[in-house]
Amino acid sequence: MTKRLAQIGLSLYPLAFRRRYGEEMRELLEKRPATFLTVLDVWRGALLAHVRPPAGIAEQLDPVDRVRASASGVLACWVAFAAAGAWFANTTEDGPFSVAGYRHILLSGSHEIVQVLAIAASLLVLAGAAPLVVAALAEARRRPALRLIVSLPPLAVLLFAGLTGLLAALAHGEHSQGPGTLGGLALIAWALAGLACGAVCVVASRRALFAAHVSRGPLLRAYACGTLLTAAMAMITLAVCLYAIALMVDSAHLAASANGPLQLISTSASLIVQMTVMAGATVLAWTSTGRGWNAAWQLRA
Amino acid sequence: MRSIGERSTDPGLLVLTSLAEGPKHGYAITLDVEGLAGVRLGPGTLYGALSRLEGQGLIEALPAEDRRRPYRLTGEGRTALSEHLQMLERVTHSGLVRLRAAGATS
Numbered sequence: 001m002t003k004r005l006a007q008i009g010l011s012l013y014p015l016a017f018r019r020r021y022g023e024e025m026r027e028l029l030e031k032r033p034a035t036f037l038t039v040l041d042v043w044r045g046a047l048l049a050h051v052r053p054p055a056g057i058a059e060q061l062d063p064v065d066r067v068r069a070s071a072s073g074v075l076a077c078w079v080a081f082a083a084a085g086a087w088f089a090n091t092t093e094d095g096p097f098s099v100a101g102y103r104h105i106l107l108s109g110s111h112e113i114v115q116v117l118a119i120a121a122s123l124l125v126l127a128g129a130a131p132l133v134v135a136a137l138a139e140a141r142r143r144p145a146l147r148l149i150v151s152l153p154p155l156a157v158l159l160f161a162g163l164t165g166l167l168a169a170l171a172h173g174e175h176s177q178g179p180g181t182l183g184g185l186a187l188i189a190w191a192l193a194g195l196a197c198g199a200v201c202v203v204a205s206r207r208a209l210f211a212a213h214v215s216r217g218p219l220l221r222a223y224a225c226g227t228l229l230t231a232a233m234a235m236i237t238l239a240v241c242l243y244a245i246a247l248m249v250d251s252a253h254l255a256a257s258a259n260g261p262l263q264l265i266s267t268s269a270s271l272i273v274q275m276t277v278m279a280g281a282t283v284l285a286w287t288s289t290g291r292g293w294n295a296a297w298q299l300r301a
Numbered sequence: 302m303r304s305i306g307e308r309s310t311d312p313g314l315l316v317l318t319s320l321a322e323g324p325k326h327g328y329a330i331t332l333d334v335e336g337l338a339g340v341r342l343g344p345g346t347l348y349g350a351l352s353r354l355e356g357q358g359l360i361e362a363l364p365a366e367d368r369r370r371p372y373r374l375t376g377e378g379r380t381a382l383s384e385h386l387q388m389l390e391r392v393t394h395s396g397l398v399r400l401r402a403a404g405a406t407s
Contacts, residue, residue, distance in 0.1 A: 021351070023368050024327050024369065028327045028344045028347070031328050038343050038344065045349045054352035054355070057352060
């Protein structure tokens with residue numbers, strides 16, 4: 001179990017690091033028994049390799065792969081960001097929040113900005129990903145090995161849609177019988193399933209992106225969309241911060257009201273967690289975009 | 302002088318010290334460091350240090366042998382290690398002298 005966890009940790013290292021040291025690290029892991037401390041050491045190393053990459057490591061990759069890594073990194077950040085965004089939408093969709101919005105322009109304004117930017121960000125994801133998906137699908141017709149990878153994201157989305165329908169049916173039954181903990185637990189299970197499906201989408205699309213031959217144009221367009229997406233994520237995070245501040249100042253009773261699947265935390269605590277996830281995802285997306293910048297210029301030249 | 306590490310158990314310093322007697326691959330370095338300083342370097346720490354030292358030009362990789370890749374000190378690495386160890390030796394010597402002097406007067 002610990003060995004498996006350590007090997008998963010290896011796959012979390014940046015691509016350039018894995019290409020350079022991955023095989024040696026794998027060999028070392030096979031030579032020595034993996035303890036819980038080994039797992040922690042590998043996972044910590046992966047985090048540090050992302051935050052403080054060693055000098056010259058990026059040059060291990062050619063510019064095309066660097067732009068691929070950058071685009072898929074931004075997509076992974078967007079999935080985490082979207083999960084926090086969905087929670088924000090769920091937190092603020094009830095009637096009392098709409099009523100509070102009518103009274104305070106900052107609340108309604110920031111909420112609308114979040115919605116508009118979320119739509120724009122989703123369109124950017126589609127615009128950036130669509131040409132890459134088309135290229136991967138075209139290649140999957142010729143390469144059977146790629147078919148499984150390409151079919152995983154739609155399967156994960158379908159599974160999640162099915163689970164969402166199931167949850168909606170359960171929520172309907174709960175409303176008729178009064179609220180209970182079953183609905184809350186189902187919501188937690190649904191959220192975890194959503195994260196798992198999101199992870200499958202990210203990993204499979206990354207593998208497909210690296211396996212398929214993608215020409216320079218679509219790759220650069222995906223990078224440009226990723227850059228704009230990162231900017232949209234930053235603006236959404238700011239708007240959510242503004243919303244949270246306005247809610248805490250103007251509608252303290254709403255900010256203090258119970259929130260979350262089991263009503264265990266307050267709305268303000270929920271908003272703080274959401275903002276933290278959004279800010280973290282934005283910073284990582286920004287880092288990923290920044291690292292692909294030189295490679296994108298090299299490709300453009 | 303390039304910064305190798307702040308502590309005597311710094312992975313970078315331990316790796317350089319291990320490589321001072323000749324080229325070694327990752328597994329051999331961990332065994333040597335364990336015998337040398339009683340510190341067990343995990344794969345993340347070891348390859349974090351190796352990548353950093355390689356990026357600084359203090360060590361270099363030799364051609365791979367199967368899945369292993371031996372590393373050796375560069376000239377710059379040898380100089381940096383030597384300067385760092387001399388500095389540590391001065392500190393150690395001064396510390397011991399001061400401790401002895403304090404012990405004699407107390």
